Amino acid sequence: MSEAPNTISWTGGGDGFLTLLDQTRLPGETAYLNCEDVESVYDAIKRLAVRGAPAIGIAAAYGVCLATRETSSLTEARTAALAACDRLAESRPTAVNLFWALERMRGVITAMADDTPVVQFAKRLAGEARAIHDEDRAQCAAIGRHGAELLAEVVPPGGGVLTHCNTGALATGGDGTALAVLFALHRARQESNQSFTVFADETRPLLQGARLTMWELIERGVPATLICDSMAAQVMREGRVQAVIVGADRIAANGDAANKIGTYGLAVLAKHHGVPFYVAAPSTTFDLELASGDEIPIEERAAEEITDGFGRRTAPEGAQVYNPAFDVAPAALVTAIITERGVISPVTGEEVAAIVGTEIPA
Numbered sequence: 001m002s003e004a005p006n007t008i009s010w011t012g013g014g015d016g017f018l019t020l021l022d023q024t025r026l027p028g029e030t031a032y033l034n035c036e037d038v039e040s041v042y043d044a045i046k047r048l049a050v051r052g053a054p055a056i057g058i059a060a061a062y063g064v065c066l067a068t069r070e071t072s073s074l075t076e077a078r079t080a081a082l083a084a085c086d087r088l089a090e091s092r093p094t095a096v097n098l099f100w101a102l103e104r105m106r107g108v109i110t111a112m113a114d115d116t117p118v119v120q121f122a123k124r125l126a127g128e129a130r131a132i133h134d135e136d137r138a139q140c141a142a143i144g145r146h147g148a149e150l151l152a153e154v155v156p157p158g159g160g161v162l163t164h165c166n167t168g169a170l171a172t173g174g175d176g177t178a179l180a181v182l183f184a185l186h187r188a189r190q191e192s193n194q195s196f197t198v199f200a201d202e203t204r205p206l207l208q209g210a211r212l213t214m215w216e217l218i219e220r221g222v223p224a225t226l227i228c229d230s231m232a233a234q235v236m237r238e239g240r241v242q243a244v245i246v247g248a249d250r251i252a253a254n255g256d257a258a259n260k261i262g263t264y265g266l267a268v269l270a271k272h273h274g275v276p277f278y279v280a281a282p283s284t285t286f287d288l289e290l291a292s293g294d295e296i297p298i299e300e301r302a303a304e305e306i307t308d309g310f311g312r313r314t315a316p317e318g319a320q321v322y323n324p325a326f327d328v329a330p331a332a333l334v335t336a337i338i339t340e341r342g343v344i345s346p347v348t349g350e351e352v353a354a355i356v357g358t359e360i361p362a
């Protein structure tokens with residue numbers, strides 16, 4: 001089983017640079033982007049060269065560190081870093097991890113004493129970005145542990161688990177969220193040869209499932225079957241799936257979870273077929289200021305992602321297109337939310353508050 005891909009890495013100290021595995025080139029090419037300014041990080045997030053709620057936050061945190069290059073005074077460095085936070089916050093609207101990470105960087109920027117040398121300021125920023133990265137890595141491992149324990153009771157030997165989009169090492173600073181659970185369950189079952197199959201939805205329009213999840217699962221030796229999004233109902237009806245597990249980009253205080261478009265439909269299908277539906281996400285994906293999923297901003301993306309999705313135009317000129325990148329699974333359809341702090345079940349505002357209502361580490 002090969003190691004996790006090097007999705008995001010920072011080279012150097014305060015004057016370092018960010019390297020991103022360009023996910024738009026996978027699985028055919030393993031290509032890296034070296035980012036030395038804020039705008040290149042903004043662009044990488046915008047076009048999903050780096051993607052996935054936790055990974056977006058981590059990349060943005062490192063992006064803020066790039067703002068201090070070419071500055072010679074603390075005032076100049078602080079102004080540039082705060083402007084970087086504002087710019088990176090404009091990249092994508094739904095994944096709350098982006099805004100959580102930027103708020104954390106703003107806290108460091110504003111707390112810095114006025115007589116701090118620029119070199120020390122830059123070093124402190126890089127240290128905070130690295131801490132955000134390291135914390136997410138540990139959160140992924142904990143989500144994997146909690147989730148594998150839960151799914152071990154639900155997925156029999158030779159059973160199946162369906163997942164949507166990509167929630168692995170490519171989407172986080174560690175092994176992933178939903179995929180971390182599946183990697184951990186696979187490791188636990190390897191010794192007794194009681195494996196299971198992952199059914200990966202291709203996840204139109206950008207095919208994160210076909211391109212990225214299948215790549216991660218194959219690389220890690222996890223049995224996987226690729227299906228079209230439209231096949232999920234049939235696969236459940238045939239009894240091939242004993243659980244559905246997905247990630248999240250923003251979870252409201254009542255447990256409503258926004259995730260890649262198509263997730264809401266899977267939650268409805270799972271309910272209809274009596275299949276448990278799990279969401280895996282770190283506490284940094286919760287937005288307790290939002291009472292329900294109705295308040296979660298849903299990103300709409302370019303029509304060309306649908307009309308030109310296979311390298312050629314597949315829809316007639318002038319076709320009207322609607323391309324929401326996310327939808328919301330209501331808490332009532334979610335069996336449990338698996339976090340690094342434990343499992344939220346039943347999914348109610350009270351249970352959410354009990355597990356993540358405490359102070360989210362700053």
Ligand SMILES: CSC[C@H]1O[C@H](OP(=O)(O)O)[C@H](O)[C@@H]1O
Nearest residue numbers: 051052053165167171247259260
């Ligand atoms: C571990 S969070 C992954 C989450 O992010 C994905 O969205 P995108 O590929 O647009 O960044 C999708 O919603 C995944 O569940």
